[in-house]
Amino acid sequence: MADLTILGSGVSGLTSAITLLEHGYDVQIVTKEKTEETTSAVAGAIWFPYEARPFKKVNAWSLESFNKFKALSKDASTGISMIDYAIILNTSEKPWWLQSIPPDHIISDSVSGFYNKDYSGYIVNIPLIETPVYLPWLVNHFKSLGGSFSIREISDLDELNEFDLAINCTGLGAKKLFGDTEMYPIQGQVVRVSPDSSVRGMATDFHFGKNSEEMAYIIPRKDGIILGGSARLDVDSIKPDPEFSSRIIDYNSEYEQKLKELPVLETKVGLRPGRSEIRLEKDPNFSVVHNYGHGGAGYTVSWGCANSVLELVRKSLS
Ligand SMILES: Cc1cc2nc3c(=O)[nH]c(=O)nc-3n(C[C@H](O)[C@H](O)[C@H](O)COP(=O)(O)OP(=O)(O)OC[C@H]3O[C@@H](n4cnc5c(N)ncnc54)[C@H](O)[C@@H]3O)c2cc1C
Numbered sequence: 001m002a003d004l005t006i007l008g009s010g011v012s013g014l015t016s017a018i019t020l021l022e023h024g025y026d027v028q029i030v031t032k033e034k035t036e037e038t039t040s041a042v043a044g045a046i047w048f049p050y051e052a053r054p055f056k057k058v059n060a061w062s063l064e065s066f067n068k069f070k071a072l073s074k075d076a077s078t079g080i081s082m083i084d085y086a087i088i089l090n091t092s093e094k095p096w097w098l099q100s101i102p103p104d105h106i107i108s109d110s111v112s113g114f115y116n117k118d119y120s121g122y123i124v125n126i127p128l129i130e131t132p133v134y135l136p137w138l139v140n141h142f143k144s145l146g147g148s149f150s151i152r153e154i155s156d157l158d159e160l161n162e163f164d165l166a167i168n169c170t171g172l173g174a175k176k177l178f179g180d181t182e183m184y185p186i187q188g189q190v191v192r193v194s195p196d197s198s199v200r201g202m203a204t205d206f207h208f209g210k211n212s213e214e215m216a217y218i219i220p221r222k223d224g225i226i227l228g229g230s231a232r233l234d235v236d237s238i239k240p241d242p243e244f245s246s247r248i249i250d251y252n253s254e255y256e257q258k259l260k261e262l263p264v265l266e267t268k269v270g271l272r273p274g275r276s277e278i279r280l281e282k283d284p285n286f287s288v289v290h291n292y293g294h295g296g297a298g299y300t301v302s303w304g305c306a307n308s309v310l311e312l313v314r315k316s317l318s
Helices: 011-022 055-072 096-100 131-144 157-162 173-177 242-253 257-261 302-317
Strands: 003-007 026-031 080-088 106-108 121-129 148-151 165-168 183-193 201-204 214-221 224-230 264-275 279-282 288-292
Touching: 003 011, 011 026, 011 131, 011 165, 011 288, 011 302, 055 080, 055 096, 055 121, 055 302, 121 214, 165 302, 173 183, 183 242, 214 242, 224 242, 242 257, 242 264, 279 302, 288 302
Parallel strands: 003 026, 003 165, 026 148, 080 201, 165 288
Antiparallel strands: 080 121, 106 121, 183 224, 183 264, 201 214, 214 224, 279 288
16 A cells, blocks of 8 residues: 655644554654644634534534544543533524534533523533543554654645655645645634633634624633634734733633633634635645645544545545
8 A cells, every 4th residue: 555644743634644544554644843733732622613614514524523522432531522512602593513413412402501591502412622632642543553753844845746645734834835825824812721620611603802703612621621712814823812811701701600710721822724615635736635724623523524535545546
């Protein structure tokens, strides 16, 4: 079998690499940054299809990933668990992403009994991904299957001639490397406060704030509660804004008052790899299969996209 080179060691690169190794391919990862320095390491993360297109494919990839995460949740060492989570809506219309949730995981079609007040929306039972546990688990699993890493930036497309077939999982890096003008950063800031097992998870599936670029979400991890956040289109700074951190705590406290009392542990900013549509296809000019542009749903679609990468690799090599 041909040697495969994955570009990138975020969640997309690692998940694609593991899927290919599990199907008998030899795989190496070439990456500019180590996993802990990637956007993937900034994410909360909760399984939820957010800021990713096209909707139909995102639903299919998300459902495939849901089932895989559910299976992984049986093993505590993965950092995956299934939790009841509130999605708060400001409309009575059925959201597009509802189809990606298995019906027996839709607990309620209103958010009542979760907080002091009732809201429109859904309570769903979905995967929580504790990224500080899950990413090292992915790295170790990749290595245990025989995968290897090298730290190197690919700065010229001619360098790709060295590889039999490359899988491009460079996230926002693809903008520069492939001159992809459809890509844009979606800046997101999160605050981590001390853990409190009584705080329940939720997200508003609508944006608010001055430029409609804020939303509230609470991800109750064991190492702390992640509070979000922002979705600032085309903003590429990763400098935290302390004033905005206070606002994040304020508006999440409207749902869960306890949050105001919990000590702040850290603030992080990451750049989601935004794109008009996720790019998952064989490049017409290079020996490259693309898998990037997952926006705010890189974890949510990861296993489904990796299965599509496997299909494209098989086709490319046949
Ligand atoms: C605040 C925030 C919260 C989020 N919450 C969630 C969530 O709850 N659920 C969810 O599903 N998603 C969430 N996301 C989105 C998710 O983090 C991203 O979609 C995902 O991390 C993208 O992963 P990736 O592997 O494609 O890219 P990245 O993690 O960015 O990895 C890209 C890799 O490519 C490498 N690279 C780039 N250019 C080159 C080059 N030229 N040569 C070699 N290597 C290169 C980088 O070094 C890196 O290793 C969130 C994101 C943010 C910022």
